[in-house]
Amino acid sequence: MDLDWLLGVPIAHRGLHDDEFPENSMPAFAAAIKHGFNIEIDVHLTRDGALVVFHDDTLKRVCGVEGKVRDFTLDELKKLRLADTQYTIPTFEEFLALVNGKTGILCEIKGLNPYDNSIAEAVCKRVAEYDGNIALQSFNYGAVRYCRRHSDRPCGQLCTWQDMRGNSKARIMDFMGKMWINRLSKPHFTAYDIRSAADNKYLERVREKMPVLVWTVNSPEKLDLAMQVADNIIFEDIAPAVEELYADRLGAPAAEVAQI
Numbered sequence: 001m002d003l004d005w006l007l008g009v010p011i012a013h014r015g016l017h018d019d020e021f022p023e024n025s026m027p028a029f030a031a032a033i034k035h036g037f038n039i040e041i042d043v044h045l046t047r048d049g050a051l052v053v054f055h056d057d058t059l060k061r062v063c064g065v066e067g068k069v070r071d072f073t074l075d076e077l078k079k080l081r082l083a084d085t086q087y088t089i090p091t092f093e094e095f096l097a098l099v100n101g102k103t104g105i106l107c108e109i110k111g112l113n114p115y116d117n118s119i120a121e122a123v124c125k126r127v128a129e130y131d132g133n134i135a136l137q138s139f140n141y142g143a144v145r146y147c148r149r150h151s152d153r154p155c156g157q158l159c160t161w162q163d164m165r166g167n168s169k170a171r172i173m174d175f176m177g178k179m180w181i182n183r184l185s186k187p188h189f190t191a192y193d194i195r196s197a198a199d200n201k202y203l204e205r206v207r208e209k210m211p212v213l214v215w216t217v218n219s220p221e222k223l224d225l226a227m228q229v230a231d232n233i234i235f236e237d238i239a240p241a242v243e244e245l246y247a248d249r250l251g252a253p254a255a256e257v258a259q260i
Contacts, residue, residue, distance in 0.1 A: 001188060003154055003211055005038070005104045005133045006232065010246050012037040013216050013236040014055060022062065022082040024053050026090050029098055035243065036250035038104040040215075040234050043092055044111075045119050050074040051092035051126065057110065063089075092126060101132030106191075106213075106234070108158065114142025124151040137191050139176075144185035156213070157187040161196035168196050178202045191215055194222050197229045207231070217242075 015021070015028030016035060022028065024041060032039045042055040047070060059065040059072075063080040077089050099105060107127070109119050120136075120143040127134050128151065136147045137156035147155045161177025163170035175181055179190060179202055190206055194214040197203055206212060207229070214226045215234035223241060226233045235242050243250060 001154055003135075003189065006106065006135050006154060006189070006213075007211055008232075009036065009038045009104065009249055010232060010242050011040045011104075011106050011213070011234045012239075013040050013218075013234050014042070015039055016239060017236065020085075022085055022087060024055055024090070025082050025085070025087040026094065026098060027087065029090075029095060033099065033102050035239065036103070037239075037242075038106060039099065040106040040108065041095060042108045042110055043119060043123055044069040045122060046074045046077060047071055048073045049122070051119075051122055052077060053090045053092060053095050055110075092123075096126070096130055096132075099132065104133040104135070106135050106137060106156075109136060109138040109140065109143045109147070111138075111143065112140050114140055114145075117142065117146045119143065120146040121150070123147070127151060127153055135189075137187075137189075141181050141185040144187055148186060148188075154188045155185075156189040156191050157182050157185045158191045158215075160193035161200075162193055179206050182206065189213060191234065192230070194226060194230075198225055200229070203229060 012032040014023035016031035017023040017028040029039055041053050043051050044054055046052055054069055058068050062082055065080060109123055111119050124147055135154040137158050138144050139158040144155050144157050159176045159179050161169045161173050163173055177196060189211040191213040192203060194217055197214055211231040213232045213234055214230040217223050217226045217233040217235040218237040
């Protein structure tokens with residue numbers, strides 16, 4: 001299985017977003033393509049079965065509306081705006097049409113119920129027809145297992161050792177933090193929380209068996225740590241530093257990207 005494309009180019013977390021272009025928006029994706037980065041996205045299913053690119057389970061933080069993504073139809077979601085801008089929630093189809101093989105994609109399948117494969121199933125069916133580099137990942141070990149069985153794309157297990165209060169290496173999160181979860185999902189790679197990556201013997205052991213990505217690298221200090229403990233980074237907010245560090249891999253910025 002070819003993982004060179006996934007490991008060789010840094011990955012823009014939810015696109016190359018900033019104050020002008022919101023996370024997981026079409027212009028943020030276009031900016032990542034223009035600068036030569038791979039792109040990380042998040043995918044949900046709407047009430048009427050459409051795949052949309054959006055991170056949170058709920059709409060409040062980004063769209064200012066109460067409710068969960070899964071409880072809205074696509075038409076209802078398209079009436080909302082991302083972070084008080086003109087931009088709307090993209091569909092997975094719109095995103096794939098924009099990228100169209102120009103760069104690599106790391107697609108996170110949302111949802112935590114290991115027995116609900118609805119999002120994983122829809123994604124696997126769609127990416128089977130996509131002519132470009134794409135890898136799948138999830139916190140949900142059931143989704144990772146499903147994708148391993150029903151797709152020939154690289155599949156990764158997302159892991160964190162942080163609890164809901166932000167405590168690093170919390171015992172309640174040992175199953176994920178120590179990556180015991182990999183025994184269930186059997187991933188091709190692990191994507192690990194950079195906040196718990198320092199002096200982590202479990203991460204060192206896993207890296208001996210498979211590639212490790214770290215997220216979210218958003219400071220010079222985390223970038224320095226990532227260079228020591230991982231095979232690639234999922235980053236945000238530090239694009240200039242990443243461009244300088246990976247200049248030999250990114251090449252010249254694209255002169256033009258599809259109109260948004």
